[in-house]
Amino acid sequence: MIELSGAAYWLPVVWAVLAAVAIFIYIVLDGFDLGLGILFFAEKNKIHRNIMIQTIAPVWDGNETWMIFGGAALYGVFPNAYATILPALYLPIFIMLFALIIRGVAFEFRSRMHTEQAQALWDIGFCVGSFIATFMQGVVLGTLVSGIKVENNQFVGSSFDWLSPFPLFCGLAVVCGYTLLGAAWLVWRTESTLQDSMRKWSGILSVLMLLMIVGVSVWTPALHATYMQHWTDWPRILFVAPVPVAVAVLAIVMMMALRGKTSRRIPFFCALGWFFLSFTGLGINMWPYIVPPGMTIWDASSPPTSQAFLLVGAAVLIPLILTYTAFAYHVFRGPVNEHSESYH
Amino acid sequence: MTGLDALFLARLQFAFTVGFHIVFPAFSIGLAAYLAVLEGLWLKTGRQVYLDLFRYWLRAFSIVFGMGVVSGLVMSYEFGTNWAQFSQKAGPILGPLLGYEVMTAFFLEAGFLGIMLFGMNKVGKKLHFFATCVVSLGTLISMSWILSSNSWMQTPQGYAIEPGTGRFIPQDWWAIVFNPSFPFRLVHMALAAFLSVAFVVGGVGAWHLIRARRAGRQPTEAVKIMFSMAMWMAAIVGPLQILAGDAHGLNTLKYQPAKIAAMEGDWESEGYAPELLFGIPDMENEVTRYKIAIPYAGSLILTHSLSGKVPGLKDYPKDQRAPSYVVFFSFRIMIALGVLMALAGLYSLWLRWRGALWNSKLLQRAVLIMTPAGFIALLCGWVTTEVGRQPFTVYGLLRTVDSASPVPSASIWGTLVIFVIVYAIVFASGISILLRGFAQEPHSNETGPDPRHPQRAAAMAGAVSDNAGTEA
Numbered sequence: 005m006i007e008l009s010g011a012a013y014w015l016p017v018v019w020a021v022l023a024a025v026a027i028f029i030y031i032v033l034d035g036f037d038l039g040l041g042i043l044f045f046a047e048k049n050k051i052h053r054n055i056m057i058q059t060i061a062p063v064w065d066g067n068e069t070w071m072i073f074g075g076a077a078l079y080g081v082f083p084n085a086y087a088t089i090l091p092a093l094y095l096p097i098f099i100m101l102f103a104l105i106i107r108g109v110a111f112e113f114r115s116r117m118h119t120e121q122a123q124a125l126w127d128i129g130f131c132v133g134s135f136i137a138t139f140m141q142g143v144v145l146g147t148l149v150s151g152i153k154v155e156n157n158q159f160v161g162s163s164f165d166w167l168s169p170f171p172l173f174c175g176l177a178v179v180c181g182y183t184l185l186g187a188a189w190l191v192w193r194t195e196s197t198l199q200d201s202m203r204k205w206s207g208i209l210s211v212l213m214l215l216m217i218v219g220v221s222v223w224t225p226a227l228h229a230t231y232m233q234h235w236t237d238w239p240r241i242l243f244v245a246p247v248p249v250a251v252a253v254l255a256i257v258m259m260m261a262l263r264g265k266t267s268r269r270i271p272f273f274c275a276l277g278w279f280f281l282s283f284t285g286l287g288i289n290m291w292p293y294i295v296p297p298g299m300t301i302w303d304a305s306s307p308p309t310s311q312a313f314l315l316v317g318a319a320v321l322i323p324l325i326l327t328y329t330a331f332a333y334h335v336f337r338g339p340v341n342e343h344s345e346s347y348h
Numbered sequence: 349m350t351g352l353d354a355l356f357l358a359r360l361q362f363a364f365t366v367g368f369h370i371v372f373p374a375f376s377i378g379l380a381a382y383l384a385v386l387e388g389l390w391l392k393t394g395r396q397v398y399l400d401l402f403r404y405w406l407r408a409f410s411i412v413f414g415m416g417v418v419s420g421l422v423m424s425y426e427f428g429t430n431w432a433q434f435s436q437k438a439g440p441i442l443g444p445l446l447g448y449e450v451m452t453a454f455f456l457e458a459g460f461l462g463i464m465l466f467g468m469n470k471v472g473k474k475l476h477f478f479a480t481c482v483v484s485l486g487t488l489i490s491m492s493w494i495l496s497s498n499s500w501m502q503t504p505q506g507y508a509i510e511p512g513t514g515r516f517i518p519q520d521w522w523a524i525v526f527n528p529s530f531p532f533r534l535v536h537m538a539l540a541a542f543l544s545v546a547f548v549v550g551g552v553g554a555w556h557l558i559r560a561r562r563a564g565r566q567p568t569e570a571v572k573i574m575f576s577m578a579m580w581m582a583a584i585v586g587p588l589q590i591l592a593g594d595a596h597g598l599n600t601l602k603y604q605p606a607k608i609a610a611m612e613g614d615w616e617s618e619g620y621a622p623e624l625l626f627g628i629p630d631m632e633n634e635v636t637r638y639k640i641a642i643p644y645a646g647s648l649i650l651t652h653s654l655s656g657k658v659p660g661l662k663d664y665p666k667d668q669r670a671p672s673y674v675v676f677f678s679f680r681i682m683i684a685l686g687v688l689m690a691l692a693g694l695y696s697l698w699l700r701w702r703g704a705l706w707n708s709k710l711l712q713r714a715v716l717i718m719t720p721a722g723f724i725a726l727l728c729g730w731v732t733t734e735v736g737r738q739p740f741t742v743y744g745l746l747r748t749v750d751s752a753s754p755v756p757s758a759s760i761w762g763t764l765v766i767f768v769i770v771y772a773i774v775f776a777s778g779i780s781i782l783l784r785g786f787a788q789e790p791h792s793n794e795t796g797p798d799p800r801h802p803q804r805a806a807a808m809a810g811a812v813s814d815n816a817g818t819e820a
């Protein structure tokens with residue numbers, strides 16, 4: 005390996021952290037949107053569905069923008085990773101995009117339909133689109149973790165490498181996780197019967213999610229020898245070891261909050277905590293590879309001039325973006341019920 | 349199968365998706381500006397009719413914007429799925445530009461869109477107006493970045509090529525962003541967006557004027573204002589667009605003469621060149637058949653002098669010629685529509701001066717027929733620009749063949765077919781919702797829930813998306 009120093013070493017590290025943060029923000033924000041869509045299959049009541057949509061209608065577009073940011077950052081900062089991951093995951097990515105198109109237009113279309121049937125059809129589109137998009141995000145993640153065949157910075161595997169047990173399991177895991185986020189979000193933002201039913205779902209989904217976390221954690225080290233090493237590696241183990249403990253603590257807090265019916269917010273933040281822990285665990289495991297098993301963040305990087313140019317903007321603009329996004333959430337705060345003003 | 353290889357399919361897919369996408373951003377750019385003007389007029393004059401118009405067009409905006417967003421999301425991943433080698437080599441330059449577009453424009457639009465659509469009661473009039481202006485500004489910023497990217501691919505500068513990898517390494521960001529064709533393309537595209545929306549607004553106005561006349565009643569105030577504003581726009585922007593297009597053509601002659609040769613269907617480089625009104629370029633035999641030409645006009649238009657030398661396709665090796673039979677026609681359709689739209693605008697000025705703007709059947713029918721004309725011209729313009737750049741993706745430096753992804757053609761086939769189906773469904777639904785909305789006149793003194801949407805009653809509190817009737 006070539007010895008890197010100075011900016012050529014540090015810029016990719018900074019960007020890797022920043023990209024991870026952006027992806028995490030995306031998961032947090034669009035995660036509950038997609039999970040809420042999946043929950044349409046459980047909530048047949050039309051008034052409830054409208055309330056559910058109303059909790060996210062003003063903000064979902066901004067949430068999805070984090071995904072566009074992820075794509076653009078990868079393109080500009082780690083072009084070699086962008087150019088291998090996307091062809092390697094060609095089919096899952098396109099299936100995800102088709103699903104996102106359908107659920108994205110369903111937001112607008114469902115309430116504009118003139119017949120009950122047409123509206124019901126777009127409701128199905130919203131639900132199924134959310135489900136498929138979520139599942140495929142898990143598949144993409146799972147395929148990436150299990151490794152992509154690369155030679156000379158080009159993808160050389162087959163179109164169906166993603167169609168194997170581990171990625172599909174990850175797909176299910178992400179479906180459970182996002183649905184939990186959606187349910188917990190609705191516990192926070194709604195009232196009465198809808199809220200009660202979402203408490204129930206949060207409980208069921210929490211159990212499922214815990215099982216999935218255990219499943220993925222046991223499976224991952226078995227994929228590559230390097231992942232296995234991380235559990236014995238010093239000092240990496242210092243980062244890895246507390247994760248299971250923290251997951252368990254959050255589980256207890258979650259169960260108490262759901263039983264006690266006192267707090268509206270705690271379930272949502274517990275679910276976020278699980279995502280945060282799983283995500284950091286994964287990051288520590290993959291480090292410093294961006295496309296395992298062969299491509300490190302330095303292999304994938306664009307020249308320092310490109311990375312520095314975008315970093316200057318990001319340093320100024322991201323805090324600004326977070327500020328006005330928070331303002332938008334603030335404007336539409338407060339619980340939503342069938343009597344609340346429906347913005348028109 | 350020759351011709352249907354992976355590269356061709358990848359191009360077809362990219363052209364289809366970007367062609368679908370571009371219509372909606374252009375619509376949004378023009379409509380957001382129009383909405384900002386309407387809301388500003390309402391705040392200034394306090395007249396209800398401006399608020400009615402604002403709500404009426406806001407309803408359309410939420411649909412159009414949504415379709416722009418979902419189709420744009422696809423584009424930002426398609427560089428990698430379809431053009432992996434291109435992304436590796438040009439990513440260091442184009443990636444940061446797209447990154448800036450996201451950070452300065454997309455977040456801005458998305459952050460304030462919710463307030464613009466749903467927030468009138470929550471934040472008050474002034475802040476709401478601010479949100480509308482910010483969304484409009486966001487669409488313009490977005491346009492600037494993406495056109496800078498595209499223009500850099502047409503007229504690259506400010507880079508060095510890395511030995512070994514063939515990557516483009518940025519040297520001078522200022523030169524990259526403000527590359528030679530960028531200012532021309534930016535002006536031309538912005539005018540195209542405004543003109544396209546002027547004819548949509550004008551077409552809807554014309555339709556209601558015609559209906560009022562048929563029903564033997566006076567048109568409403570809102571309809572008259574709508575039609576009048578659109579015709580002002582057409583009268584100003586139509587002629588300006590011809591000037592901008594002319595300047596753009598001169599710039600292209602300077603930097604991409606091979607493209608001009610293909611657009612004109614000229615084979616020999618010559619002075620005193622004619623301008624072809626019609627012809628069928630034959631790439632194989634290096635001639636243009638069935639020509640109808642205006643003598644000397646070619647030199648005059650392109651060089652502003654009779655003797656000016658115009659490039660011919662034979663100046664360039666065969667493997668560097670763009671397919672003339674596409675760009676020749678797309679270019680002429682754009683020009684023809686541009687001239688017609690400008691004429692409609694000028695005719696409306698004449699009628700206005702005579703005090704007969706509301707009574708001309710001819711103008712109303714013409715504008716109604718021309719409702720989609722702007723979008724057709726805009727698509728033809730893009731086809732000219734993009735196909736005229738062939739066989740390169742980065743002009744003169746990176747060939748399209750060397751840009752593709754290692755993806756088997758079966759995958760591309762499959763996704764292309766699904767794209768066509770999905771976009772057909774989305775497009776048909778979106779357009780039918782828009783048309784159903786346009787079929788109604790803007791109501792006067794519209795307050796509270798909109799009676800024109802019966803499903804509202806059933807949906808009760810929840811039909812959030814049907815939001816346009818924000819209360820004052």
Ligand code: HDD
Nearest residue numbers: 359362363366367370497498730731734735738740741748
């Ligand atoms: C930022 C870049 C960018 C932008 C803004 C556009 N394109 Fe483009 N276009 C490309 C980047 C590109 C490309 C990646 O460079 C392609 C792929 C293959 C190629 O030659 O160029 C291309 C190809 C391409 C082709 C196929 C040409 C051929 O292969 O013969 C068509 C018809 C269009 N585009 C049409 C459009 C339209 C209607 C656009 C309006 C939005 C547009 N392009 C914007």
Ligand code: HEM
Nearest residue numbers: 072372373376413416417420421423424454487490491494
């Ligand atoms: C191939 C090139 C293009 C890519 C990759 C692309 C990417 C995108 C993306 C990801 C979005 C969604 C952003 C959101 O969530 O708000 C979007 C929307 C938008 N795009 Fe494009 N775009 C392309 C071409 C263009 C062109 C040529 C223009 C203008 C001249 C344009 C102008 C816009 C605008 C104004 C929006 C805002 C949303 C809307 O108005 O519907 N785009 N684009």
Ligand code: HEM
Nearest residue numbers: 533536540590593594597600683686722725726729730733
């Ligand atoms: C009638 C006078 C017009 C002239 C002389 C003209 C000229 C041109 C030229 C020379 C190009 C190609 C530039 C290049 O590839 O380097 C172009 C592209 C284009 N034209 Fe026009 N045009 C006219 C009218 C219109 C109208 C009415 C519209 C749309 C409403 C339009 C929309 C476009 C678009 C979207 C492009 C591609 C983007 C660009 O390169 O700017 N044009 N035009």
